[in-house]
Amino acid sequence: MEFSKIDNFVLKEYGLDLKAYKSKQLIRRIESFMGRVGAKDEEDFIYILKKDSAINKKFKDHLTINVSEFFRNKEMFLELQRKIKDILKPEVNTLKIWSAACSNGAEPYTLAIIMDRLTLGKKHEILATDIDTTILEAAKKGIYTKNDIKNVDKDLIEKYFKVENENYIINDNIKQRVKFKKHDLILDSYESNFDLIVCRNVVIYFTQETKDKIYKKFFEAMKPGALLFVGATESIFNYRELGFEKAGTFIYQKPGGK
Numbered sequence: 001m002e003f004s005k006i007d008n009f010v011l012k013e014y015g016l017d018l019k020a021y022k023s024k025q026l027i028r029r030i031e032s033f034m035g036r037v038g039a040k041d042e043e044d045f046i047y048i049l050k051k052d053s054a055i056n057k058k059f060k061d062h063l064t065i066n067v068s069e070f071f072r073n074k075e076m077f078l079e080l081q082r083k084i085k086d087i088l089k090p091e092v093n094t095l096k097i098w099s100a101a102c103s104n105g106a107e108p109y110t111l112a113i114i115m116d117r118l119t120l121g122k123k124h125e126i127l128a129t130d131i132d133t134t135i136l137e138a139a140k141k142g143i144y145t146k147n148d149i150k151n152v153d154k155d156l157i158e159k160y161f162k163v164e165n166e167n168y169i170i171n172d173n174i175k176q177r178v179k180f181k182k183h184d185l186i187l188d189s190y191e192s193n194f195d196l197i198v199c200r201n202v203v204i205y206f207t208q209e210t211k212d213k214i215y216k217k218f219f220e221a222m223k224p225g226a227l228l229f230v231g232a233t234e235s236i237f238n239y240r241e242l243g244f245e246k247a248g249t250f251i252y253q254k255p256g257g258k
């Protein structure tokens with residue numbers, strides 16, 4: 001990392017360990033932001049960040065990039081839905097699910113909708129975590145724009161959302177199924193006994209070493225037979241080395257189970 005002072009500042013202020021993030025991409029992102037706020041060098045930038053809380057917050061958002069939407073890459077979610085039904089048998093087993101790096105909640109609520117449809121109301125445990133507490137607060141409110149729900153079928157919108165002033169508010173019934181919690185995939189320890197872990201569009205920012213560490217910890221956190229669902233650009237090339245089997249295009253399975 002070229003920006004050692006910014007690196008220290010970010011770790012102290014936001015608790016974000018930039019050493020684990022891909023260097024080139026990150027430097028580009030930091031440089032583009034510095035340019036936008038007119039910072040001359042690292043010292044000047046840190047001075048601006050300390051002085052201006054709005055810029056400070058924008059910088060944190062810029063680093064954590066919390067773009068999300070319901071049924072992101074819809075075909076893949078439909079494939080996941082089929083695998084959940086066939087492999088995890090949600091109508092029989094009570095599943096423990098984790099949406100890791102869940103951003104604004106669109107992802108865990110998508111999972112809650114899928115589970116509701118597959119099980120006709122049987123309750124499942126859905127944990128949703130992110131490093132960013134601001135986005136978690138928004139996630140708990142469950143208020144979305146038309147753009148966030150553009151991949152959701154009309155009948156599902158009618159069933160699971162209330163429309164108010166051009167906002168789409170997720171139903172309480174779905175909201176209650178998701179437990180949100182702050183969690184850092186790099187620094188924090190993981191819960192265990194998951195049947196399904198969904199971790200999408202976050203490891204792309206991490207170094208290979210960090211990715212491997214995260215996937216190993218996921219493996220440990222999964223029950224035998226459990227599934228791991230990753231993002232559309234995040235194929236795990238060394239999945240065999242990590243102990244996984246391939247169960248779908250972007251779905252991996254821990255061997256074992258029934």
Ligand SMILES: C[S@@+](CC[C@H](N)C(=O)[O-])C[C@H]1O[C@@H](n2cnc3c(N)ncnc32)[C@H](O)[C@@H]1O
Pocket residue numbers: 064065066067068069072100101102103104107129130131132135183184185186199200201202231
């Ligand atoms: C692009 S969003 C992905 C959201 C969702 N998973 C999806 O695919 O639509 C990336 C999220 O990762 C979170 N994030 C970044 N670094 C993280 C870390 N070390 N631990 C946990 N979450 C992190 C960000 O705050 C952001 O909300």
